[in-house]
Amino acid sequence: MENQNTKIVVNDLKVVLGRKTILENINFDVKDGEFLSILGPSGCGKTTILRVLIGLLNPTGGTVIKDGVDITKAAPSKRGMGIVFQNYALFENMTVLKNVEYALRLDKNRKAQSREIAMEMLKAVGLEAHAKKKPSRLSGGQQQRVAIARTLALNPDVILFDEPMSALDVDTRMILRDELKALQKRFGTTMIYITHDQEEAFAMSDRIMVMDNGVIHQIDTPENIIKNPANDYVRRFVVHNLQLKIDSLSRFSTVCVKGDESAQ
Ligand SMILES: Nc1ncnc2c1ncn2[C@@H]1O[C@H](COP(=O)(O)OP(=O)(O)OP(=O)(O)O)[C@@H](O)[C@H]1O
Ligand SMILES: [Mg+2]
Incomplete structure (x- = not known):
């Protein structure tokens, strides 16, 4: 990723809606052609970030820069970005x-x-x-x-996805994952992808942004997040959850192996 140009830079983004601070101190960049996932629990502010990026929500503070140009106040249609929602619309x-x-x-x-x-x-x-x-x-x-x-x-040169697979069954999700990565390669599109699903984020992403409650805990490669979780939150939410999945899968495969043995 180091040699790639920076596509988007988000500086000190802050969103206050009513009296509630939804996002604060949001700083990140996205490289040209990168697949960045945003991972975090319900209500942590993932969709709000996408709404600011695409221009559906004017932030309380901070800037969004794309290809070196400040687009914080640009109309959605002038941003060269597309969005794909969960419900197809x-x-x-x-x-x-x-x-x-x-x-x-x-x-x-x-x-x-x-x-x-x-x-x-x-x-x-x-x-x-x-x-x-x-x-x-x-x-x-x-x-x-x-x-x-x-x-x-x-x-568009950037596509934002808001949990595009969450209404689909597991098999379809697995197939669409590969298709999406192939499309990204073919069109060279930068992709920012919201998901609840740790495993999906780890399978697809160049980097993962781990959020909670309006702040970013860590942005790093899947490998570094596993090896060096930035804090207890990341360790619990991402690493621990993934470990639980792996454990339950390996228990399942032990059962299968045992079943095979007893059949012989
Ligand atoms: N128009 C609004 N006015 C007030 N609060 C809002 C508004 N839209 C969203 N919120 C609040 O902002 C917070 C973040 O919402 P957001 O939709 O960004 O979460 P999310 O991470 O996408 O959650 P989910 O995974 O459930 O989609 C939530 O607490 C939500 O209740
Ligand atoms: Mg959302």
Whole structure:
């Protein structure tokens, strides 16, 4: 990561809503082409960070710099960022193709090629055969692929994901993980990815940001977080939870092995 350019720098971000401080002292950067996960319990401020990054929420203090330019007050459409939500947020009355085309048609520079680009993006997520269907006829995983294609179609250099897999079953999540990493490689997109799932964060990320209660505890590579958790919180929330999963899996595999032995 060291040789990569810095894509985003967040300086001293603070968000106060009503009388409540939601985020404080939030400082981090994201490298060009990096996959950064934001990991933390419910209510800790993950979505609030994304809302500030994409321009849906004006922060109380601090700045967001992208490619060296202060975008803290820029309109969402001028930021070159896309977002993918947990609930897909597709238009039910439009076909899959029309969903992907929709925003392109609003852009006068891309309107003429909108169909071509939309088909290309549907191909990239393996859904060209479903172009004419309504979203409700697709599985959850397929609908999320449509949402990803729709975001990619606008050619953002940064995509924000807010728990995009949490409504999907385990098998679909595993497949989508690989697909997402492949898309990132193909398009060179910087990805910031919110998840509750430690294992998902460790499997996918170049670096992980561990948050709690509006502050960042650690931002580091998965390896360093395991080897050197910054404090007790990180040790408990991330390392301990992962260890529990590994322990329960290894217990399960012992049972299987024993079962096999007794069958012989
Ligand atoms: N519009 C708002 N007004 C007041 N408080 C808010 C508002 N939006 C969010 N909050 C509060 O800000 C805190 C952080 O919310 P946020 O949605 O960023 O959490 P999160 O980490 O994304 O949680 P989850 O994992 O459940 O999605 C929460 O305590 C929430 O109640
Ligand atoms: Mg959230």
